[in-house]
Amino acid sequence: MKNKWIGMLGFLLIGTASIGLIVLSYEPPKSVDEGQELITESFTPPKRQIPEEIHKLPKSTNSTTEKNSGNIETATVISGADKGLDMKLLNFLAPANNEQEVHLENSAYVVNKQAKNENGTLDVKQIIGDNNMIYLLIDFTAVEGTLLNAKQYRFTTDFSLDTEGPYSAGYDYILLNDGNHNDNKISLMMSISTTDRAIAGSSVTLLVSDLEAADVYPDKFETIVSGSWETKFKLDYKDISTTYQLQQDMTLYNYAATLSSISISPFSVTLKVESAHTQEIYEEARRSSKEIGPNKYADYYPITIHYKGGRSDTTSVFKGFVQADHLSDTTTIVKPFVPIINDKEIKLIEFFNTVIALD
Numbered sequence: 487m488k489n490k491w492i493g494m495l496g497f498l499l500i501g502t503a504s505i506g507l508i509v510l511s512y513e514p515p516k517s518v519d520e521g522q523e524l525i526t527e528s529f530t531p532p533k534r535q536i537p538e539e540i541h542k543l544p545k546s547t548n549s550t551t552e553k554n555s556g557n558i559e560t561a562t563v564i565s566g567a568d569k570g571l572d573m574k575l576l577n578f579l580a581p582a583n584n585e586q587e588v589h590l591e592n593s594a595y596v597v598n599k600q601a602k603n604e605n606g607t608l609d610v611k612q613i614i615g616d617n618n619m620i621y622l623l624i625d626f627t628a629v630e631g632t633l634l635n636a637k638q639y640r641f642t643t644d645f646s647l648d649t650e651g652p653y654s655a656g657y658d659y660i661l662l663n664d665g666n667h668n669d670n671k672i673s674l675m676m677s678i679s680t681t682d683r684a685i686a687g688s689s690v691t692l693l694v695s696d697l698e699a700a701d702v703y704p705d706k707f708e709t710i711v712s713g714s715w716e717t718k719f720k721l722d723y724k725d726i727s728t729t730y731q732l733q734q735d736m737t738l739y740n741y742a743a744t745l746s747s748i749s750i751s752p753f754s755v756t757l758k759v760e761s762a763h764t765q766e767i768y769e770e771a772r773r774s775s776k777e778i779g780p781n782k783y784a785d786y787y788p789i790t791i792h793y794k795g796g797r798s799d800t801t802s803v804f805k806g807f808v809q810a811d812h813l814s815d816t817t818t819i820v821k822p823f824v825p826i827i828n829d830k831e832i833k834l835i836e837f838f839n840t841v842i843a844l845d
Contacts, residue, residue: 580825593724601715608715616727616751641694686725727751739770752826792834
């Protein structure tokens with residue numbers, strides 16, 4: 487396994503810390519209610535004065551940047567060049583309008599790879615994402631007579647980029663509505679988040695093992711289908727994120743820092759912060775994380791998105807991925823959004839005492 491993975495956090499990635507180049511990576515305590523929500527909950531705050539000092543963005547740059555229950559068979563079902571979003575993927579993303587839907591269709595990639603053994607068949611259907619996040623649509627069919635009707639499902643996962651050098655990644659699974667809750671088939675949305683490199687166009691090996699199921703929180707996950715399923719494919723989706731290089735001085739938890747870049751797509755907002763006080767910021771962020779509901783934690787890196795029409799949304803529940811690298815004094819914060827955001831309508835983004843204007 488090339489990567490040391492960071493486990494699930496809230497909807498995305500609450501769990502085990504990653505080690506590799508990462509020295510500090512904090513997530514709230516892991517619970518069994520992982521994988522039920524991808525929605526970043528938000529609220530509209532009262533009208534307030536936007537700080538006068540607004541940083542205008544420079545010209546943007548578009549990112550292009552074993553347990554085994556039997557023999558595993560893999561096969562390519564059809565060509566990955568087909569266009570169009572699978573309806574399950576489309577309903578999951580919930581694009582804002584027809585224009586955004588077309589944009590997503592042009593960026594998605596049809597994988598259609600299959601792996602099977604005597605206990606079931608895994609179909610990797612379609613992939614879409616940006617510079618830091620991927621959504622992978624997966625269908626799983628167990629052998630006849632197996633009832634898959636739980637509230638939550640997940641696999642033990644190894645996602646290996648076939649490239650040199652260390653990286654970190656995190657995974658989670660969302661159960662989708664496949665039209666029949668009482669059969670031997672399920673559809674899952676697998677989320678993959680990584681912070682170390684651009685991954686679009688890379689070749690990957692996906693190995694999943696032991697399908698686990700649980701009902702609502704705090705029920706425990708139990709293995710219901712054992713075995714392993716492995717397939718290889720290319721991440722040939724089109725990265726539709728836009729990255730802005732900033733080097734904007736700011737204060738984060740009362741420590742001097744520099745917001746070095748922000749990357750925006752319909753799927754996520756990713757911020758990179760540099761500071762000689764990375765460890766102190768990490769500790770303060772950890773202390774500020776409070777449980778505000780069953781398996782819900784207050785967002786300790788909140789952002790406010792101001793749209794051109796006047797609406798403002800602030801993230802209040804933490805959903806995302808944080809990597810604090812003590813060696814490079816860099817913190818990377820990936821904040822996912824589902825339903826996805828209309829990134830073309832964003833006017834301003836607030837992050838602590840910094841306001842970034844996208845006009």
